[in-house]
Amino acid sequence: MSFFKKLKESIAAKTEAVTNVFKEGLSKTSSALVGKVQDLITRRKKIDEEFYEELEEILIGADVGVNTVMNLIEDLRAEVKKRKIEEAAELQPILSEKLVELLRGDANNGLAMNDAGITVILFVGVNGVGKTTTIGKLAHRFKQQGKKVLLAAGDTFRAGAIEQLEVWGQRVGVEVIKQQAGSDPAAVMYDAVHAAKQRGVDVLLCDTAGRLQNKSNLMEELNKIYRVIGREIPGAPHEVLMVLDATTGQNALSQARLFGEKSGVTGLVLTKLDGTAKGGIVVAIRQELNLPVKFVGLGEKMDDLQEFDSEQFVHALFAGLIQDAETRDNEAERKE
Template structure:
């Protein structure tokens, strides 16, 4: 059975709506990856020139130099091991390697929750990446599941941040715990946790400041927030999600490295994938940081925040090739 056929079977259990979300949301990135498909069709022979061109295309698609070099090395090894001669035979192997890379251990899928009480999710990320919007959409997802949700306005630094979160709270139908601008974020978190306990809340979603000009202060602030939450709810926060703007490409990778381990990040959210051809950065970030991608933003609608799925992602990147191969198999 071909890899593409396996890929189609792997996503057959998913709803058509989710599949179309990924295919539609990754349209611009698919155009960038289309050059890969053209290369496999245009070049029959696998030689050094083939690998050089493939390397150039993948780097141009924002897959990241380190990740591309690792992929090319793995493809060279497979060519030698399987005695592959025709370029077309290498396409499904590339797709397979990408799925493996994006999937990681497979133990990171979905958000962790607290089976014994309130689940606390902390959001971090620089300003302008879509953090507040993501919080609103995630709150909506939980509401659709029948959960009692509360938001904490912990970004007391940026002008308008509290008001922006309140707008989302009203839109989704959840309350927002806040203090005045310039307040101690840890104090806001304390209030939010107490309110969550009193109101029998299922999920508490916390916003934080996104400034990086003074990284030391930011990291100290995040550490303090962690301590306050952990003291009130042992084991919390259950997820610390770093939000990255996919349209910034390699800069998103740099931001992720800046936050690093000190902020206790457990997973990533890649926003605005529908507005960029730089979706390949998802592969680079997943590979270089070894952090699971939990969600991706594939549009502006409330349900366009989708749980990340490696099979769906790669299927969407090579959707045209999957259709072409299926047509060939049926003739």
């Protein structure tokens, strides 16, 4: 069975609504990346050095990351040699297969939940990446699953951040624990944990400050928050999710490196993927940081925050090619 056919069958087991969200959210990246690959294959029927050079440029242009692209091209060369491939068209499913492997990795994409009590999830990331929106959408997701959710406004350095989280709390129908702007973030977390215990909450979602310009202070604040939460709920926080804006491309990768080194990040959320043609950054981040991408933001609607699924991601990118492959298979079957 061809790779595209296997991929389609694997996707068929998932809901059509989710598949459509991925397709719509990744349409810009699909046009930029897959459209250019298709054009390359149409123009250069044969696989030669110039073909590899152009493919390299296309992948780097989609922000797949230089190191990842070099390794990917080497893998493709080895496969071409091994399978004695000469026609460029035969490389399409192999490229798709390699991307699924790169995205999947060994990491578990699922959230670590506390079966014995309150699950605490901490959010980190610079200002403007969509952190508060992500918290609101995730609160909505948990509520849909029947869980009792509480929000903690730990970004006390910006009055706007507290207000924004309150707006999301009202939209979703969950309470927000807050103090005045300028308060100690760890004190807010202490209040939030106690409120969560008293109210029988299942999930506590905690916002934190997003300033990078004063990194040592920021890390000290985070460490203090960890200590307060961990003292009140052993093993917490159960997840530390770093939120990144996919439209910033390689800059998002730099932010993840800066934060990830010291802040104990356990997973990533990539927002605004629908707004960029450089969705290849997901591959670069997954490869270079060895951190699982837990969620992706694929639109403005409440339900557009989706659990990351490597097969859905690649299926959405290569949707046009999968249709073409199906048409060819059907024609071949009719001729038989």
